[in-house]
Amino acid sequence: MIALELTDIEYSYRRNTALRGVSLQVEAGEIVAITGASGCGKSTLLHCAAGILTPDKGSVRLDGQDLAELSADARAALRRTKIGVVLQFGQLVPDLPLIDNVALPLLLAGHQRSEAHEHAREWLTQVGIQDEADAVPSELSGGQTQRAAIARALVSGPSVVLADEPTGSLDSRAGKELLDVLVSTARYRGAALVMVTHDNLVAAAANREIRLRDGVIQHEVAL
Amino acid sequence: MATAELVLGLLSAGPAHGYDVKRGHDSWFPDGRPLAFGQVYTTLGRLERDGLVEVVEKTSGGGPDRTVYALTDKGRKHLADWLVDPVPPAWGSADEVLRKLVAAVRTGGDAAAFLARQRASHLRRIRELQESPAGQDPTSPLVRDYTVAHLDADLRWLDSAIERLSEQETS
Numbered sequence: 001m002i003a004l005e006l007t008d009i010e011y012s013y014r015r016n017t018a019l020r021g022v023s024l025q026v027e028a029g030e031i032v033a034i035t036g037a038s039g040c041g042k043s044t045l046l047h048c049a050a051g052i053l054t055p056d057k058g059s060v061r062l063d064g065q066d067l068a069e070l071s072a073d074a075r076a077a078l079r080r081t082k083i084g085v086v087l088q089f090g091q092l093v094p095d096l097p098l099i100d101n102v103a104l105p106l107l108l109a110g111h112q113r114s115e116a117h118e119h120a121r122e123w124l125t126q127v128g129i130q131d132e133a134d135a136v137p138s139e140l141s142g143g144q145t146q147r148a149a150i151a152r153a154l155v156s157g158p159s160v161v162l163a164d165e166p167t168g169s170l171d172s173r174a175g176k177e178l179l180d181v182l183v184s185t186a187r188y189r190g191a192a193l194v195m196v197t198h199d200n201l202v203a204a205a206a207n208r209e210i211r212l213r214d215g216v217i218q219h220e221v222a223l
Numbered sequence: 224m225a226t227a228e229l230v231l232g233l234l235s236a237g238p239a240h241g242y243d244v245k246r247g248h249d250s251w252f253p254d255g256r257p258l259a260f261g262q263v264y265t266t267l268g269r270l271e272r273d274g275l276v277e278v279v280e281k282t283s284g285g286g287p288d289r290t291v292y293a294l295t296d297k298g299r300k301h302l303a304d305w306l307v308d309p310v311p312p313a314w315g316s317a318d319e320v321l322r323k324l325v326a327a328v329r330t331g332g333d334a335a336a337f338l339a340r341q342r343a344s345h346l347r348r349i350r351e352l353q354e355s356p357a358g359q360d361p362t363s364p365l366v367r368d369y370t371v372a373h374l375d376a377d378l379r380w381l382d383s384a385i386e387r388l389s390e391q392e393t394s
Contacts, residue, residue, distance in 0.1 A: 037386055176353070200378040201371070204349035209342070213389055219335070221343040223350065 002064070003028040003192035004049060004160045009058035011044055018044040020215040021058070026192040028159060031183060033206035033223075034196045041215040042196045043164055049194065050162050051079045063159055080109050084153030084191070086163040086182070091149065092137040098124065098148050099133040105156045123151035127181050143174040150182050154189060161186050163195045167202055179205055225322050226258070230266050231275060231294060231302040232326035238279050238293040241267060251325050267292055275301055306332040309344035314370065317377045324384060334388055342381050349374050 004026040011019040018041045026032050034042045047053040060067045062082050067075050092101045099120050106116035124130045127147040153161055166182055167175030183205050186193040197203055211218045233247040241263045248258040270276040275298035282289035306327045310319045320341055327334040357367035
């Protein structure tokens with residue numbers, strides 16, 4: 001089953017064209033690495049897939065649903081439940097304890113606090129930081145912050161997980177541990193996982209590599 | 224070492240004698256070790272025995288060697304097959320990757336496709352190593368770290384080669 005389908009995506013920042021007609025399909029349970037030199041368009045592609053950016057042209061389909069055909073509210077709701085996003089530096093809410101940070105997608109979706117916390121606690125355990133539930137982000141290490149970001153991305157049971165340089169700010173050992181957590185939890189959930197990375201050790205965890213250059217797919221290989 | 228295949232690549236532009244093959248090799252790899260004359264003639268002899276090259280002209284006399292060799296159809300096919308296959312990733316495999324890459328570019332092969340396949344081959348090997356635990360003895364983890372670090376270094380070089388070829392194509 002195709003979890004994510006991007007068709008002929010084009011996107012420009014003012015005068016700079018970042019994506020020039022990129023198409024890709026990701027199956028449920030598949031792990032895809034998007035690679036390429038800085039400025040090749042890989043993060044822009046991820047942000048278009050996540051609905052953070054709206055493409056100038058082309059379509060994004062999540063579980064067969066075209067995002068452009070939805071109202072803004074319906075699109076936001078779909079993003080909350082179907083997509084988990086992990087950004088490079090975690091991007092946690094600074095004043096919230098970890099348990100609330102991880103529960104946030106469920107709270108925003110209208111779940112009861114106790115139920116949201118129960119799920120959040122399960123995911124904190126899954127990523128190995130259950131003892132930090134009451135800590136605020138400033139009390140965490142970089143690795144713990146990224147683990148929390150992964151827990152938050154997965155708490156709502158998304159069918160697609162999008163990760164932008166998920167190990168970018170970590171040393172190699174911490175990065176490897178985090179990658180193991182991300183890959184194994186995505187596999188456990190049967191979610192499609194798309195990782196933007198310049199790290200070959202991260203790309204090696206994928207089933208497929210898509211390499212971008214100047215906003216187009218330069219090559220695509222099965223791994 | 225893939226000297227035999229490099230000699231086939233050097234002959235792909237047309238018949239040549241051993242001296243031309245040696246000079247051609249050294250110009251393909253200006254920073255590398257020059258190819259010894261002895262190795263050129265030994266390699267050509269072996270390739271002739273295996274039917275991959277043939278002697279198309281031979282002049283004898285007191286002067287220098289005038290035996291001219293040419294690729295056979297079998298030799299051309301052997302070269303094409305060699306240029307397609309990625310190198311099994313291992314210690315020091317980058318040397319062989321470089322030989323194939325240079326030969327692919329110089330003989331008009333599809334260097335970009337080769338690099339993409341080689342990159343995939345290296346990534347698969349890293350995944351295999353990452354997924355199988357290193358031995359519990361004191362040195363196995365050290366060996367594993369070394370191997371992964373070298374494959375990662377190869378991949379970074381492959382990345383820069385892909386970029387450089389792309390830049391040359393667009394310039």
